[in-house]
Amino acid sequence: MPWGEFKDTAAERRLFQRRVVVMLMFVFLLMAGLVARMYQLQVVEHDIYTTLSDKNRVQVQSVPPPRGLVYDRNHELLAENRPVFSVTVVPERVGGMDATLEQLSGILDVSDEDLERFQRRLREPRRPFQEIPLRYDLTEDEIARLAVHRHELPGVEVEAELVRYYPHGELTAHALGFVGRINRKELQRIDPVNYAGTNYIGKSGVERFYEDVLHGKVGYQNVETNARGRTLRVLARENPVPGEDVQLHLDLRLQERAYKLLDGRRGAIVAIEPSTGGILALASVPGFDANKFVTGISVPDYRELSESKDKPLFNRALRGQYPPGSTLKPMLAIAALDSGAVTRDHSIWDPGYFELKTGGRPWRDWKRGGHGWVDLNLAMAQSCDVYFYKAAEEMGVDTIHSYLSRFGFGEDATLDVSGALSGLLPSPDWKRATRNKPWYPGDTINLGIGQGFMLSTPLQLATATALIANRGQWVEPRLLKDIEGDHPVEEFLPTETHEPLKLKDPSDWEFVAEAMEEVMQGARGTARAAGRGASYRMAGKSGTAQVFSLAEDEEYDADEVRERLRDHALFIGFAPVKNPQIAVAVIVENGGGGSSTAAPVARAMFDAWLLEFSETAEGALVSKTDSEKEVH
Known part of the structure; x- marks a missing residue:
């Protein structure tokens, strides 16, 4: 047998021992590294990893x-x-x-x-x-x-x-x-x-x-x-x-009454407390359920609201801009008296039309045969258009614009009513800038009865009415009454900017208020039916705004006009005449005559506030000393 085939046991043992030593050293080194790493993580970097762990565990x-x-x-x-x-x-x-x-x-x-x-x-x-x-x-x-x-x-x-x-x-x-x-x-x-x-x-x-x-x-x-x-x-x-928590001037009972009075008809009612400017009611009909918008309204529900021809999403009280019609006449009467264009006893002959020059275009009166001889009081009571045509001609557009702007037209005069529009108070500069045309005398005549280019919102009409009720003292309309905390209300309201409307003869306020009283409770007033039987004295003025124009010799026939082309019915008023507690503006779209449609709504609002809610509505109880005779 050859020598190479014999085992070298000693050599194999030495090789095995060397391998074991190397393996043990390798394992030792691994263990040492692991212990060192554990020491670093557990001791040296303890705070770091504790923080990282808390970030995963604590949020x-x-x-x-x-x-x-x-x-x-x-x-x-x-x-x-x-x-x-x-x-x-x-x-x-x-x-x-x-x-x-x-x-x-x-x-x-x-x-x-x-x-x-x-x-x-x-x-x-x-x-x-x-x-x-x-x-x-x-x-x-x-x-x-x-x-x-x-x-x-x-x-x-x-x-x-x-x-x-x-x-x-x-x-x-x-x-x-x-x-x-x-x-x-x-x-x-x-x-x-x-x-x-x-x-x-x-x-x-x-x-x-x-x-x-x-x-x-x-x-x-x-x-x-x-x-x-x-x-x-x-x-x-x-x-x-x-x-x-926020408290508003709004009275839920009066707000509900306003909705019921409109009875589903398209329109708006704004009621203001003249002494504070607090908005007692702000109703726009039809309305919508605000709860649907909170978490997100469904597409079918929104489509139904947005595509409705009655426009329930449109806030008519704040954003509805309408020709004010004859409801502008009390403000124009103040302007005419204070500017000297007319006097209280100034009388004119009304044949049923007005001409700027003989043989020229006739501007018709609503009463086709005319009113005969009328002074300012009778012109207000019977809403004589011809009288105000002539007054407008005497004043001129610049004077009219100046006075109407001081009544709050052409601007958002509110303090905290979000989204209110400013309407349109026309002037020669406005017409030149927007239509590239001059201002014609006929434009002034139309402005004299609240027609033509003039547009106002129900809130603006209520604001101007409250100014007459206050005899020229400005109190900007507001919704906020109180904040249930340590913050004063004034901290969250804009600074008032309107100066009182002072007249050369302050008694002109009383004269115009009494003329408005004749409208409601005088023997010849256009809205006397709405004011009949009241236990208090009220003042008001009805108005009718045309939705479409008539030909020169064409007569208006409500029965033959489609419902949505009929005139808008408007009314403004306040009550009682002395120490007023409420001022109201009403518009009923396509409602026809203001005296027959809108005036009864205003009367019902007066009754509700003064007679039904007066004992519990703060600030609405009529003073016994100042107005007991006026109320009873």
Whole structure:
């Protein structure tokens, strides 16, 4: 046998021992490295990793503040908050969004509209780890079904939140406005810190104007979460500061009465307390249910509202711009007297028409045969157009424009009414700039009876009426009455800018007020039927605004004119004549005559405020010393 085939046992043993030593040294080095690393993690970098661990385990969450409540003048609740359960999704914690949404659709009744709204909000800029709502107002059965599958849906939660609710829905929608989800444009202008966690913001009306007051201050809480991001417990909490409660001048009873008086007819009623400027009622009919807009109105519901020919979303009281017609005559009478264009006993002959020059175009009076000899008092009582044609000619457009602007026409004279339009107070400069045409004498004649280019809103007419009731003392219309906190009301209202309208002869105010009283309760007043039998004295002026023009010799026949082409019926007034407690402006679209349609509505508003609600409505009780004789 050859020598190479014998084993060298000693050599193999030495080789094995060397290998074992190397392996032991390698294992030792690995163990030493592991111990060193453990020492570094557990001792040297302990604070660092403790902090990182807490960040995964403990999260800071914003706590939105409860929105302030809104009350009427008698502390009747107009806007409150109610808890609503919704299912929300945190995209950063969802593994597969499409699969999660598909699974949720199988558990809940998720409509295509809900999914479309969710996808739209998913694409919009938002704060990291902010929940995106998928479905609102879950039922108890839906919450239970979702709880069964909760472990399968990371990033999906059932959240309870306070959502705005309007107990009187349609009744207060145009006056209060409404809140809605914060959109992209609003997200760019709001304070991201104070609105962290807040999903709703005021969109219109009082809710928008007093957003800073109603919103409150955000709070925070530290919460412990598990690996799926679900909250286990609250470790610390800084409570949010609720928004301030707001009280309005609005009287819910009078607001409801205004809606009932319009009885579904298109129109608006504005009632103002002359002594304070407080808006007692602001009704626009038809209206809409503001609650539908809070969490997002459905496409069919919005289409129904927006495509309705009655325009329920249109706020006629603030944004409806109409020719004022003869309701402008009391203001024109003040202008004519103070400018010297006419005197109180100045009389003219009214043959039923007016001509700027003999044989020229005739401007007709509403009474085709004319009124005969009339002075200013009779011209007001019988609404003689010819008298005011001549007065307008004497004054000229510049004088008329100057006085009407001091009554608040052509501007938004309110303090806190969001969305009010300024109407149109025409002038030669305006016509030249907008129509590239000169101002003609005939334009002045039309302006003399509130027709032509002149446009005003019901709120402007009520404001001007309150100025007459106050005998020239300006009190800008406002909705805010009080804030239930330490903040003074004046802190949130713009500075008043209107000076009192002082006349050369202050008794002209009384003269015009008495002439307006003749309209309602005089033997020859155009609205005497509406004023008959009252236990108090009232003043007013009816008006009729043409919707379409007639030919020169054509007579108006309401029966032959389609309903939506009939004249608008208007009325302004205040009561009692001495120590006025309420000023009202009424418009009934396509209602026909102001005396027959709008005046009875105003009379009913007077009765409601002075006779029904006076014992409990603050500020509406007629003074025994100053006006007992006037009322009785």
